[in-house]
Amino acid sequence: MKVLFSSIPQWYPASPYLACALLAGQLGRAGFDADTYDFNIAFFNDILTCEQVGAALEKAKRFLKTPFEIDADAEPQMKAKLQETAEVRKNVIEAYLAADNGRAARVIAETGNAVKVMKTKELFYDPEQYYRAKDVLADALDILSLPWAPARIRLDNFIANPVFTYDFPDVDFQCRNAAVNMFLPYFEKALAGKDLSAYDLIGLSVTDLSQIVPGLTLARLLKQKTKAKICLGGNYIFKIAPDIKKIPKIFTDYCDFLLIGDGERTVVELAEYLDGRRSVETVHSLIYADADGVIRETETAPLLDLDAVAYPDFDGYDFGAYLTPETVIPVQLGKGCYWGKCTFCDFYTGQQKFDMKHVTRAVDEVEYLSKKYGSPYFNFVDEAVPPAFYDKFAAEVLRRGLKIFFYSFARLEKAFKPEVLQNLYRAGARFFMWGYEAASERVMGLMNKGIDLSRREQILSDAVDAGLWNLCTFLLCYPTETPEELQATIDVIYNDRLVDTCTPSNFALKKNAILKNDVSAAAITDFQANGELHISYKYHSTVTTMEEIKRKRNSFERKFLQDTADRLFAHTFTESDALLLYLAHYGREFVKTYRLKYKREL
Numbered sequence: 150m151k152v153l154f155s156s157i158p159q160w161y162p163a164s165p166y167l168a169c170a171l172l173a174g175q176l177g178r179a180g181f182d183a184d185t186y187d188f189n190i191a192f193f194n195d196i197l198t199c200e201q202v203g204a205a206l207e208k209a210k211r212f213l214k215t216p217f218e219i220d221a222d223a224e225p226q227m228k229a230k231l232q233e234t235a236e237v238r239k240n241v242i243e244a245y246l247a248a249d250n251g252r253a254a255r256v257i258a259e260t261g262n263a264v265k266v267m268k269t270k271e272l273f274y275d276p277e278q279y280y281r282a283k284d285v286l287a288d289a290l291d292i293l294s295l296p297w298a299p300a301r302i303r304l305d306n307f308i309a310n311p312v313f314t315y316d317f318p319d320v321d322f323q324c325r326n327a328a329v330n331m332f333l334p335y336f337e338k339a340l341a342g343k344d345l346s347a348y349d350l351i352g353l354s355v356t357d358l359s360q361i362v363p364g365l366t367l368a369r370l371l372k373q374k375t376k377a378k379i380c381l382g383g384n385y386i387f388k389i390a391p392d393i394k395k396i397p398k399i400f401t402d403y404c405d406f407l408l409i410g411d412g413e414r415t416v417v418e419l420a421e422y423l424d425g426r427r428s429v430e431t432v433h434s435l436i437y438a439d440a441d442g443v444i445r446e447t448e449t450a451p452l453l454d455l456d457a458v459a460y461p462d463f464d465g466y467d468f469g470a471y472l473t474p475e476t477v478i479p480v481q482l483g484k485g486c487y488w489g490k491c492t493f494c495d496f497y498t499g500q501q502k503f504d505m506k507h508v509t510r511a512v513d514e515v516e517y518l519s520k521k522y523g524s525p526y527f528n529f530v531d532e533a534v535p536p537a538f539y540d541k542f543a544a545e546v547l548r549r550g551l552k553i554f555f556y557s558f559a560r561l562e563k564a565f566k567p568e569v570l571q572n573l574y575r576a577g578a579r580f581f582m583w584g585y586e587a588a589s590e591r592v593m594g595l596m597n598k599g600i601d602l603s604r605r606e607q608i609l610s611d612a613v614d615a616g617l618w619n620l621c622t623f624l625l626c627y628p629t630e631t632p633e634e635l636q637a638t639i640d641v642i643y644n645d646r647l648v649d650t651c652t653p654s655n656f657a658l659k660k661n662a663i664l665k666n667d668v669s670a671a672a673i674t675d676f677q678a679n680g681e682l683h684i685s686y687k688y689h690s691t692v693t694t695m696e697e698i699k700r701k702r703n704s705f706e707r708k709f710l711q712d713t714a715d716r717l718f719a720h721t722f723t724e725s726d727a728l729l730l731y732l733a734h735y736g737r738e739f740v741k742t743y744r745l746k747y748k749r750e751l
Contacts, residue, residue, distance in 0.1 A: 315680025382408030580618035
């Protein structure tokens with residue numbers, strides 16, 4: 150009985166992710182043979198070469214002369230979407246070539262060195278080279294995307310072809326059609342050179358919308374080409390479970406099981422079932438089709454004893470493959486969110502009720518992983534860690550004399566007093582991702598953030614005084630937010646004393662958000678599914694539109710990026726690991742005051 154867990158594209162390729170390593174650790178302790186493989190980082194390493202970028206440009210040029218043939222057997226609706234894709238692709242390629250002016254040749258020549266910069270300490274920690282390398286890789290991915298336009302691959306996102314929806318028939322069609330799916334030929338080639346015959350179970354972790362098309366593409370090929378049972382899990386699968394479990398074709402063509410929720414107990418029970426030790430009905434938190442094709446769902450797993458969960462096993466990962474020169478190890482200190490009442494949020498969906506590991510158990514795990522894998526850098530992937538826990542955690546780290554550096558999400562709670570923040574810095578904290586969201590008290594009331602708004606700026610100021618970096622998340626254009634309220638939030642973002650990094654997001658109405666149960670508070674009049682495989686709704690509002698929200702957010706971002714073009718990490722969604730490494734390497738003052746000589750092209 151042998152199991153493989155794999156990460157899948159597309160996810161930011163800076164460091165390994167936790168899910169597969171955590172499940173491998175659980176199975177290993179239970180006596181099963183479990184391997185891990187990161188298809189995501191393999192994908193980026195394979196495509197980010199001078200040869201592949203150059204080949205993509207030539208493929209795009211050939212498309213202008215010889216577009217793909219429309220599948221004669223396709224349904225009329227899909228034929229129309231293929232034709233529209235071909236027309237849009239032609240326009241995208243022609244526009245790129247018209248504006249090229251020799252840039253593509255420079256990008257192709259520099260791609261290999263840009264990857265080297267990201268993986269080499271001396272080069273990575275030179276801000277001029279690091280920021281240039283980031284831009285080269287972004288440009289390289291633009292070229293790599295041309296043959297598949299209007300789909301687009303980026304380091305921080307995969308933007309699927311917008312001609313197609315996230316309804317299952319559209320996604321299913323893409324998974325089978327190489328003309329509109331960049332991942333299909335990639336995975337076919339990758340699997341041809343990989344022996345998976347030893348595995349009885351292959352688990353794929355789906356954590357984001359950006360992984361739906363590539364993840365299902367890989368799952369379908371694995372189900373065709375291996376004898377292994379295929380299990381789809383991850384937080385995103387839980388969020389769409391009510392819809393995806395109603396699609397029989399998922400179980401005939403893509404997988405054998407859907408793992409719903411936390412997998413630490415379920416993967417062991419599933420392995421026991423496949424090893425003949427139990428019946429499938431006794432495996433918790435599982436959806437499957439029985440011998441008659443009837444879709445069954447088992448009982449939800451009981452709550453985990455977090456202190457009894459095995460340490461994650463990263464033995465199968467090549468840390469040198471990632472686009473950072475030093476590894477930031479992900480660790481989970483607890484489960485869920487201790488507030489869990491923000492009306493817009495679905496981040497905690499799919500996890501058991503809030504619980505934390507015992508402080509000494511948590512520090513034991515960090516100390517063990519740091520020594521085993523030779524890295525002092527950690528990302529605590531929790532939704533929110535309570536100030537009281539962090540205060541005790543910092544004290545234990547300091548008592549043991551551990552030399553670590555870390556970051557995590559945190560709520561702007563008044564219990565983050567100056568002495569707590571100072572001890573956290575001394576224990577290795579270098580920044581927190583604070584959910585500031587909006588300046589308006591009225592809008593924050595609609596969000597139900599549950600914090601003392603009068604204390605937010607003082608906490609941020611105390612964090613700065615303690616030496617910490619403030620990465621603040623903002624939710625722009627919440628429905629009913631007035632132009633004046635939006636400007637007040639923008640003024641906070643531009644407060645250079647308190648906000649070091651801005652991470653802005655659009656409002657989205659999530660399928661699992663509390664707000665769905667009372668949309669009138671956000672002036673939303675009706676909403677409808679955005680596709681079975683999408684976690685958000687389309688909606689109508691009496692005061693704004695989804696298009697207007699996006700336009701305002703994009704307008705703000707363009708100006709902010711221009712105004713901060715010479716700053717380090719002023720604006721980011723996904724560079725958290727790199728930010729931690731820079732802060733640990735140089736300190737807050739250097740990162741804050743450094744001004745780039747390299748001019749980014751916006």
